[in-house]
Amino acid sequence: MTMPDPDGQLxxxxxxxxxxxxxxxxxxxQQRELGVTPAQSRLLRxxxxxxSPPRMADLAERLEVVPRAVTTLVDALEASGMVRRVPDPANRRVIRIELTDExxxxxxxLHAVRRSAAEEILAPLTGDQRETLGTLLDTLIDGAPAGRC
Incomplete structure (x- = not known):
């Protein structure tokens, strides 16, 4: 007989x-037809x-992906006019990435898309349940043991 595994179930x-x-x-x-993938959305956010505009290596580190993946994302976003590569004023050999008006x-x-998706996901919860969920998620995200925040 196997023992229940509540942590595994969670x-x-x-x-x-x-x-x-x-x-x-x-x-x-897809419904909004923004032409942006979830990975591109994450890079834009x-x-x-x-x-200040980061280097591609900084983006790769923050996104926890290999630099080549950032290059691919930036290439696509630059082609659609959403970002641009700019030289670093202190070191012209360094390229930084900045958002455009587009x-x-x-x-x-994208913010509106995330809000509507969140509303759909959270619809079954009451306001109190949402507040409790937020507190629990913060604890999990921060990695602090319960009661030691």
């Missing part, structure tokens, strides 16, 4: 929820939260 539930979130966000992206406009639309 891990499986989290993975299933993650896949569901990705599916719903992808569907919402990352750029928006950066103070990229900022797309980000506003």
């Amino acid at each position: 891990a499986e539930q989290l993975l299933r929820l993650t896949r569901r979130v990705h599916r719903i966000q992808k569907r919402h992206l 990352t750029l928006a939260h950066w103070g 990229g900022r406009s797309t980000l506003r639309e």
Whole structure:
């Protein structure tokens, strides 16, 4: 007889929820016909939260992907006018990536997509349940043991 594995079950539930979130966000992206993949969306959001334009290596590190993957994403976003490569003023050999006005406009639309996807995902929960879920997720994201925040 096998013993129940509550932690394994929770891990499986989290993975299933993650896949569901990705599916719903992808569907919402396709409905808006923004022409942006989830990976490109993530790169745009990352750029928006950066103070000054980052180097491609910085983006790769932040996104936890290989530099070649960032190059592919930047190439596609640059072709669509959402980002541009700019030389670093202190070192002309270094290339930095910055958002364009088109990229900022797309980000506003992406924010609306994420909001509508979140509304769909969270619809079954009450306000109190959402608050509790947020607190629990913060604890998991931060990695702090419960009660030691």
